[in-house]
Amino acid sequence: MGIKEVAKRAGVSISTVSRVINKSAKVSEIKRKKVLEAVKILGYKPNDLARGLRNMTTSTVGVIIPDITNPFFPSVIRGAGDILHKAGITPMIYNSDGNISLEIEEVNNLLSKRVDGLLFMHAGESQKVIKIIESTNIPVVFLDRTEDGRFSSVISDNITGMKSIAELAYSLGHRDYWYIGGESGISSARERLEAIKEFEETHPDISVVYESSTFSYEGGVSSFESLSEKFPLPSIIICGNDLLAFGVIDSCIKKGLKVPQDISVTGFDDNFLAAHYDPPLTTVQQSSYELGATGAKLLLEFIFGKRKRPVTKVLPVSLIVRKSTNAPNKKLKA
CATH class of the missing domain: 1.10.260.40 (lambda repressor-like DNA-binding domains)
Known part of the structure; x- marks a missing residue:
């Protein structure tokens, strides 16, 4: 036929x-x-x-994510995949496992396969990776990451989202905070950290202790253990993502603390576990599906020649208040 x-x-x-x-x-x-x-x-x-x-095309697009076990990323892949499949393009998905050396290998592998474009969520800013990508002419869109205007990106409004968490904490009466954020090499982690620091600067009556870790459950556990050895417990712990918050909540329980009766905990992402955790997590909702879908649509515009110059698209977020936050326990503080 x-x-x-x-x-x-x-x-x-x-x-x-x-x-x-x-x-x-x-x-x-x-x-x-x-x-x-x-x-x-x-x-x-x-x-x-x-x-x-x-046509000098392969009808394939490379998708690189840093951690397939993080509930945030499969939804990003699904959003991107739905759009790409409708356009007749097959996504080739790689997991870097937070390893920059593996990430470099995966980028080179995808380029050797002559993919038509790349959706990229890097594990950490590596100039070697950027130079490899920059040396090619294939379209690239960063997801949940920004790269100083050289490449297009789709991100969530991290600063507004984290400020809404800080404002909620303040309105509940919290003045002593711990902030546990992600790696400094990730732009979303830096933006959330920036939001907390700006809030602290405009609210001189609050105290914030800062800690950075990986965006993982284990990172939440280790950060809580490290901080609790050095500082008095705060009334609230603000976390850079939901996985960190889950690790912190379980660490609090292990220490005999009740959340939120003794200490409040917040996250960021609103992954599918957040509403079902014990207690249900107060967090910032960002649409990981929409992030992937928007990134794929943008990439297709470049692939099909409808767009030439890089652009950054910022998606809205919303505060979701659940049962992991409460007013501070003044008796415990005393």
Whole structure:
């Protein structure tokens, strides 16, 4: 079964069938429908390899994430995948496991496979990775990361989101905070940290102790243990993401503290576990699905030549108040 049979069935020329299949030029809606109907009836499947050689494309996009076990990232992949599949493009998904050396290897691997574009969530800012990407001409969109305007990116409004957490804590009466954030090499972690520092500067009656770790459950546990050995317990612990918060909550319980009766805890992400944790987590909701979908749409604009200059898109977030926060326990403090 070939393109000639499709053209004959649809009553159009071979070149018209080619234009419809490759989306290479405008075809009238009537002819397009005839071709697609003929393709469906005859069960015709275009030769992707041959088509790619003609068009110098592979109909694939590389997707690199730092941690497949983090509930945030599978939803990002799903959002991106839904958009890419509709466009006839297959995502090639790689997990760097937070390892920059592996990330470099994965980028080079994807480039060698001649992917048409790259959706990238790096584990940490590596100039070597950036130089490799910059040396190519393929479109790249960073997700949940920014790269000083050289590349396009889609991010959540981290600063507004974290400030809303700080404002909630203040309104409840909290004045002694711990802030446990992510790695400084990740722009989203820096933005959330910046929001807390700006809040502290404008509220001289609060005290904040800062700690950075990996965006992980284990990071929350180790940070809590480290801080509790050095400082008196605060009335609230603000975490840079939900996984950190889960580690902190379990550490509090292990220490005999009740959340939120003795100490309040907040997160950031609103992953699928946040509403079901014990207690349900107060957090900032960002749409990981929409992050992936928006990034994929933007990447397709570059791949199909509809956009040339880099752009940063910022997605809105919202504060979700649940049962892990309360007014400070003044008796415990005394």
